[in-house]
Structures are given as structure tokens and as C-alpha cells.
Amino acid sequence: MKPTIAIREPVVDDLMDQTEKNLTEEQIEKVINEVIDKETSVRLWTYVNTCIHCGLCSEACHWFLSNDRDVSFAPVTKVKDTLWVMLEKKGKVDAAFIKRCSQISHTECNVCRRCGMYCPFGIDIAYMMLIVRRICARLEMVPLYLQDTVNSHAATMNQMWVKPDEWIDTLQWQEEEGQGYVPSARLPLEKEGSEVMYSVIGPEPKFLAQLLGNITIIMKVAGIDWTMPATAGWDNSNMAMYSGDFEVMARVERLHYETAQRLKVKKIVMGECGHAFRGAEYDGPTWLGWMRPPIELVHAVSFYYDLLMSGRIKIAKKIEGPITAQYPCNIIRNAGLGSKLRYIMNAVCEEFVDLVPNDRHAFCCNAGGDTINCGPPWKKIRVQSARIQSENFKRTGAHTIVTPCHNCHSGVEDIVDGYKLGMHVKFFSELLVEAMEIPEDLKP
């Protein structure tokens, strides 16, 4: 089979460039064979022996569609250029090849699982891309910015090098912010035996602290008995899951649940993030052999849906004008929360304009699955390859795009900037704080 012709602008990534110089072919061969023999099981074998090379998966991929149907971005090509070669050569490949594998699997695929849904045989191509990432991670061939978040997870148990005092400081500051709206609002730390532990991802205290203020208000108005941990274990995000460093992934997930158990809560409610839900609900527990989370995990979309359905939160004034929403892959296609998302949109917005395609068929924001965490060197091609979704947004004519996921939020902001859409990007919590009724006795 002839090699694929892939034309890319050269990208400088210090870690990948350095690793390329350091890797020996013996190391590469050993790691590839170890991962394929010991970590993949018969699933990979069956997938490779079943794929009939029909190329139907290509229609699913926003990378392929956004780049004028460039063959080198098609899902089947990504498997051909990585695993097929590794299997055929039994791991005897060079460092430049491994670098290209990392580029394909880390920076040009969001493991969003749309292609699996379009394969007539249901071959899970994202699973295969995660195997490629695993091989790359064990060889330290990971984009620099992504590896930095993994290092942060390993050292601090949060994604963004947030120090323990900064964490507590930020929570107390945001408690005061929340009290500006609802003076009796509290952000309770370390309250053992609460019903709910609320957990967030590293970027919230780092640069989106107002979201913590929002949840303080929402929890008070809804009358929820809740708490947040003052120790490590508060971060539910997991970039190690995406880099391929599953050992660190497991440590992060274990600590998250152990923290909830220490606080003796009944369930964990998590902020608006997609990959964090995937890690905590599926990938983490599966790798740990628990299969299911030991404590119930509720995503913000489910939580807000319950609050609105049960009337614990009432809407005073719906948001005006056309608003649309991004469907985050990891909570919609891969967790089935689509109808709850639409329920919230209709409850909070006067005019909800749905995306086409929507729900589990919606396209990825092209930031998820770690690609945005690969950092500035890889931003240009990422935004360029989100063209299809930018066109979908444009067609809605909305003034705001709601994104109940942090990756989507940043990714959609990049789309709005890159394609000059002139739209706002918001989380549900921002909409709720704006639209919900604050009872008289809680008002300042």
C-alpha cells in the first residue's frame, strides 16, 4: 500500500522535536509490541481483521470535511498511517514515524467517536487512536503543552498547577462574589456528610473563577446541601486520559472519588465539562477495574435539568433572541444527555435555534479530546479544521452559543474568533444566573 501524501505546515513542538532525537528504534519496537500484545486484547485484532477498507467513516469526520475532503484526514487513513504500519512492520519503525503518529492521534483527532457511529461494522476508530496515543505516551512523544498538563496532574493532582492555598483563596473570593447577588449564599468547604460534593476542572479556579461564584448562587437558590473539598481531589479533569498516560489518569480518578468518600457525600455533581465526565464516568472506572463509579456522578446538564424539572429553580425572565448550543461529544453522543440539554435551552431561552446536525450526530467543536491542550503550535490547523462546525453555527443566526463543556467553550471561542462569527459563548450557569428567579427572602 502506498504511503499517504499528507501536506502540513511545519510545526515546532519542543518536546516532540526533542523526543524524536532521543528515541532509539529498539525502544520503539519494544513499546509498540508491549502495548499491542499486552494492552489491546483481541478487540484490536478483530477490528483490523474486520475493516474492509470501505472509507465510509470519512463522511463522519469534521477534519476530513473541513479540509476540503483531504484524504490524509480521513479516519481510515489515520489508522492506516499509524497502526497498520506498526502491525505490518511488527514495531520496526523510526522516531520520525512515531512523531507523525503523535501528530495524527494527538493533534488531528478528537476521539469524538463520530466515525465509529458511521462505520457499517461499528469499528471504534477512536479506540484505535487512543492505542496510538498510548504508544506515543509511553515513548514520551506527546505535544509539549499537553504533557505539561499531565505533569501538573501527576505533581499537584490538578491540571493547571493550582496550589492548595490558591484553591482555597479562590473559593473564598468567589463565595463573596456570589454573596453580592444572594447575601446568604455560602461555598461550604469540607462539610462532611453533605448530600453533594461539587467538583470542577483546573481551569475554573485558574481563569474562569466566576463560574464558582455562579454555582454558589445556584446552589443557594436551589437549596442544595453541598460542599467542596479543600484538599487535592477537587479537580475532575483528566488530560492524562487523553495523552495516553493511563497510570496518571487512574491516580487522578481514584483521588477524586476517594475525596468524595472522605467527605461522606451521597453524590458528586460536576461542573460543565465533557471530557471530565468521560474520565470520571467511563474511562477511569474501566481502567481501575471498577467498571462503574463508586459514587453517583451527575453532570451539570443533568443537575440543572433536575433543578428546573423539580421547580427548585424557576425562570423569571427568559433570555431574549436566538441562541444555539454546542452538543459536547462526551456528554451527548457518548452519554445521551441531548434531550436534557434541549430541555434546559427551551426552559431558559426564548428562541432556541437548534444545530443541524444535532444531538449525537452533531459535529465536535474540534477542541475536545485534548487537541486544544496541545497548545498554540497546533492551534492554526485546529481552527482551520473546524470550518464545518463554524458554518453550522453561522446558519443558526444566533447571538450566543451555549457550551456546557470547557473544551467546547474554548474551542467555540476560537471558532467565533477565527471565522468572525460575532457571537458570544456562554456556559449554562451564566444563563441560569441571568434568567432565574431569586426569591424575595434571598435578595440583598
Added chain:
Amino acid sequence: MYEFVSGPLVWIAFIIFIGGSLYRLLYMLSGAKKDITLFRHMSVEHSLASLLHWLIPFNNQYMRKRPIFTIISFAFHICLLVTPVFLLAHVILFDESWNVSWLSLPNAVADWMTIIVVAGAVFYAYRRLTDPVVKNVTDGSDFLLLAITALPFITGFLAYHQWFGSKTMLILHILAGELMLIAIPFTRLSHMLFFVFTRALFGSEQGYWKNSKDW
């Protein structure tokens, strides 16, 4: 020659086909047991739901988006499976040897179904040569598999219509059929055996494990 290819060789081909298929399936299932997560991600209900949505034409969004491809693919695969089993000549052979028989297709219908299979193979070959994505992942083996699939139908058609010397063509037809049977378990034609399982796994992961759907 005819006695050999229509006698012992048929037995050998069927033994390799059935034995090989069982071996490959058992290999897959025993390997799957070692992965403790696989079966725990699966459920019968969601496996069947997924299969139902992908085995009935136009029962999922992707097929509705590609009507021509869907019609050709279903026609090709249905004719490929049904024609050899219900062809009158094949049923008579079984009747003569083992005294068992079943429904058979009128010869004219079988003729058209054979043409559909061959036309389908030509379509797939054309697609492999022209669609850039497919072309990029195609090598000689893909055309070989198409040829192995189409050859029994081409030779069968020619033998029935008694073109190019019926005896030689009949021998070629039997050989081609045997080659296809032997190839099924050991080439990517094994998607015939495996697709049920890959489909069931993805359907289960989406439906049972992740509370979503895969169609």
C-alpha cells in the same frame, strides 16, 4: 478432474470453511475473555437493537444520507448470500447426494441476482479506483478479495449459459466457489463472521454503557 473438484475438494473446502470459521471465532472469544471489560460492557438488548438498525436498509441516519450506496450494498450482499443457497442447480446436487432439498429460486431470478452480484463487484472496484479515500487504503489484496467474491458468480453464469465450453467452465466455477469458502475465515472476508460482534460491542457501548445510540 470433474470428479475430484466436485467430490473430495468440496469436502475439503467446506471443512476448511466451517472449521476455520469456528477456529477464528473461538480465537476471538477466548481472547475477549482475557479482557475483563469487554463482556461487562455488553448487553444482549443493545446488541440486537444496534444490529437491527444496521441490518435493515435505511434504518439509520447514515444510510438515509447515502441512498445509492445503501441500495447497491444491500442488493449485493443479499444476492451474494441468497443466490448460492437457493439456486436450483445447487439444491438438486444436495438432493441427489443426501436426499434433502429446500425451496429454490426460478432460474431467471437467480440469473438476475448473479448479475447484481457481479455488477456490485464492478461498482466496488470502480469505487476503489476513483474515490480518493478508498483508493488511498486500497492495495492488491482488496482487488483480490473482490475477484474471489465475484469469480464464482461470473463462472457460474457462464457455465449455466454454456458459454466457452460448459465442462471446463463448470470445473472453474466449482474451483472458484471452493476458493471463496476457504478464503472467508482467513482474509478480511471474515467481516462476514466478525461484523456481528464489532457491531454488538459498539451498539452496547453506546446504548448500554453510555446511555446513547449508534444509529
